[in-house]
Amino acid sequence: MEGQIQHNLKAANDIRQLIIKKLKNANCIGQEFLKQFFNPDSDISIFYGNDSILNFENETFIGKDEIVQNIKKLKVSNVPTNYSVQPSNNGVLIIFYGNLIFFGEQDQLPFIRCIFLAKTEEKIDNFYIKNDILKMSPK
Numbered sequence: 001m002e003g004q005i006q007h008n009l010k011a012a013n014d015i016r017q018l019i020i021k022k023l024k025n026a027n028c029i030g031q032e033f034l035k036q037f038f039n040p041d042s043d044i045s046i047f048y049g050n051d052s053i054l055n056f057e058n059e060t061f062i063g064k065d066e067i068v069q070n071i072k073k074l075k076v077s078n079v080p081t082n083y084s085v086q087p088s089n090n091g092v093l094i095i096f097y098g099n100l101i102f103f104g105e106q107d108q109l110p111f112i113r114c115i116f117l118a119k120t121e122e123k124i125d126n127f128y129i130k131n132d133i134l135k136m137s138p139k
Helices: 002-037 064-074
Strands: 048-056 059-062 075-088 093-103 108-121 129-136
Touching: 002 059, 002 075, 002 093, 048 064, 059 064, 075 108, 093 129
Parallel strands: 048 129
Antiparallel strands: 048 059, 075 093, 093 108, 108 129
């Protein structure tokens, strides 16, 4: 009986160590993604795929071209102030909040955004935005 308990404790510890390793890896991926995604010189089209979905308030945009076209129409910039990252099956989940700034405006509007980065089929270490939800937060 004691041997089985020791075995179960070791298995639980092994699983915990694997989760910690995945979490550290997800954090690295999330940090690098946010740095690149919010770089003003970045071409946002490289982050989306043909099966990507963006929900912005009550509108849904599907596919890279439609998403990029509508993001460019918004003429806003995101300023994230805080984020959290978790590993998920075949990807990384990032949730962050901050302020939206409409070009030519002084006021900043609070937002919350959730992005799921899915692994691409071409390369195991490449990710793209599969799901993107952007909501304005009440002040």
